[in-house]
Amino acid sequence: MNKTQKIAWFNLVGTLLCFALGIYIVVEVFILRRLPEGFGRFWGLPAFWLITGVAIIFIRKKQSPAEVDCDERDNFIKKRAVLASFVSVWILLFASSIIPRFIVGQDGSIPVCLLPIINFGIFLIAMLVCSVAILAQYGRTGKGEKA
Amino acid sequence: MNKAQKRTWLRFAVSFATILIAAVVIAYIRRNAIDIYDMSQPTRYIILGLLSAIPPVLIAVIDCRRKKVYDERDRQIDNKAAIYGAIGAFIFLAGAGWLLIVMTKMGSIKAPLVILLVYLAYFVWILVSSTASLFQYGWTVKGEKS
Numbered sequence: 001m002n003k004t005q006k007i008a009w010f011n012l013v014g015t016l017l018c019f020a021l022g023i024y025i026v027v028e029v030f031i032l033r034r035l036p037e038g039f040g041r042f043w044g045l046p047a048f049w050l051i052t053g054v055a056i057i058f059i060r061k062k063q064s065p066a067e068v069d070c071d072e073r074d075n076f077i078k079k080r081a082v083l084a085s086f087v088s089v090w091i092l093l094f095a096s097s098i099i100p101r102f103i104v105g106q107d108g109s110i111p112v113c114l115l116p117i118i119n120f121g122i123f124l125i126a127m128l129v130c131s132v133a134i135l136a137q138y139g140r141t142g143k144g145e146k147a
Numbered sequence: 148m149n150k151a152q153k154r155t156w157l158r159f160a161v162s163f164a165t166i167l168i169a170a171v172v173i174a175y176i177r178r179n180a181i182d183i184y185d186m187s188q189p190t191r192y193i194i195l196g197l198l199s200a201i202p203p204v205l206i207a208v209i210d211c212r213r214k215k216v217y218d219e220r221d222r223q224i225d226n227k228a229a230i231y232g233a234i235g236a237f238i239f240l241a242g243a244g245w246l247l248i249v250m251t252k253m254g255s256i257k258a259p260l261v262i263l264l265v266y267l268a269y270f271v272w273i274l275v276s277s278t279a280s281l282f283q284y285g286w287t288v289k290g291e292k293s
Binding site: 079 | 265
């Protein structure tokens with residue numbers, strides 16, 4: 001597994017963790033209408049630092065001293081993945097601007113606190129698309145790769 | 148100045164003019180307390196719909212067949228600029244969201260206003276990416292020889 005794949009895995013895990021945290025907050029605060037107590041309030045922070053620490057060690061560790069950071073193929077894969085995430089961003093932004101009109105109607109209103117949530121959600125989905133596109137292009141495994 | 152640079156200048160001009168006009172129109176509407184919903188629906192569609200369709204059409208015309216005029220360096224500049232544009236658009240959306248939260252005191256906004264936000268974010272993207280491209284080209288044609 002090369003550096004680009006490791007970063008993609010890290011992004012994938014980080015994004016999924018953010019989604020889990022977001023769903024947890026929505027369920028606790030907006031559905032159950034209670035603020036998390038004790039460890040439930042802070043579990044996201046240690047989990048974030050744990051994943052970041054593991055990822056730094058994991059990404060810095062090379063397969064061999066001769067391994068390069070990225071080659072032509074890696075750049076090509078990253079470029080296509082970024083393109084896919086850009087396309088998904090615009091599709092999602094377009095959808096997020098059209099859908100509220102159909103839900104609340106032409107003269108309806110939406111709470112402004114939804115805007116940052118929508119933006120953050122789109123950002124996470126873009127990261128997810130980028131990571132998945134990178135991993136899908138590499139074939140998900142390190143099979144056949146030799147430094 | 149090569150063709151890619153000329154196209155970048157045009158994109159910059161169109162996006163800058165669009166954002167400037169939008170800012171002036173929004174300021175005018177707010178100052179005079181004009182309610183867009185007072186207009187009849189056909190007028191709204193003609194004025195807002197047709198006028199706001201002009202800049203994206205201009206951008207599409209400028210970008211038409213642009214890949215044919217790009218060499219390796221232009222492509223590299225374009226790729227970097229697109230990433231800066233995306234960052235700019237996200238900062239704009241975050242800033243606009245924060246501003247709306249402050250202005251409405253956690254209230255609500257009309258649903259079609261979200262379309263305006265996304266529309267402006269698109270032009271912020273183009274403006275930032277064009278500016279980033281022009282920065283990378285060096286703004287001037289100094290030292291370029293064909």
